[in-house]
Amino acid sequence: MRQKKIILVTGGQRSGKSEFSEKLALEHSDTPVYLATARVADDEFRERVRKHKARRGPNWSTIEEEIFLSRHDLSQKTVLIDCVTMWVTNVFFASGEDVTASLEKLKSEFDRFTDHHDAVYIFVSNEIGSGGVSPNAMTRRFTDLQGWFNQYIAAHADEVYLTVSGIPLKIK
Template identity: 50%
Template sequence: MAKITLVTGGARSGKSSFAQQMAEAKSERPVYLATARIWDEDFAQRVKRHQADRDERWVNVEEEKQLSKHDFSGKVVLMDCVTLWLTNFFHDSEYKLDEALEAAKAEWKLFIQQDMELIVVTNELGMGVHPEHEVARKFADLQGWMNQHIAKGADAVYLLVSGIPVKIK
């Protein structure tokens, strides 16, 4: 089973930087597990900025959904991030909340069977503005339920607030 540390917070709260520093302190060759699907040019630029933040120590793996198909046994893995990973399930299910949640939970269960140190970055969407549109509200619910699911099984949980980590669990 994976040893899981969940790092959560709002947009630009410092989650990724904190998680990256944690992974680098735990391993000389950490794995960066990128879950992003490139949707547009602005997003491609965000990905490039994140890539530039990592040096040659990092092993990069890109996987949009099927995390469990990769062997991470004995590794320190930084998964960045749950939100982008869930977006892929939500989009591919044609925005069916229950279907996306069940598929994500099933894949998560398979993924965490590996003996690895897993640092997971996610977003706290429910702490912001209430979404105006139905699809956005459904996604906020999906994110919140999956965050709860991951946090329940996590060994440690950190909330980042204005760049300051607060240990929750």
């Protein structure tokens, strides 16, 4: 029987997070699950999704879920959640851009999702707070929310990796 394991992979945009996370998932299972949190809103993004699916290949199953990850029973599976930033975005806007309410909803859903199933969870997230401070108040609130939720996941994770220029660094 598989025991629960939580892995967080974080880094900047185009840092190699997804590719590294996919390799990690394949180390744990020949048939991992890709849990996609993004809302496909335009043709450019649709093409990006198509390329990601093609790169992963047919041994992956895909679930699309924008907010309620715990709806899916992934017991005894290896699941790659890509990405936390899109998940946070979905919850943030569904909560009327309320940071406190969003953070509580995200923590609660994360706990429901990871507490009830023995599975390998690989969360992919962006380190959006590594740049400068935005002049836009909503963007600053979102950056705070993302950072606080990344910290929450990291505190519960068995392993944490930071990817930089395609190189994964194990930091926990």
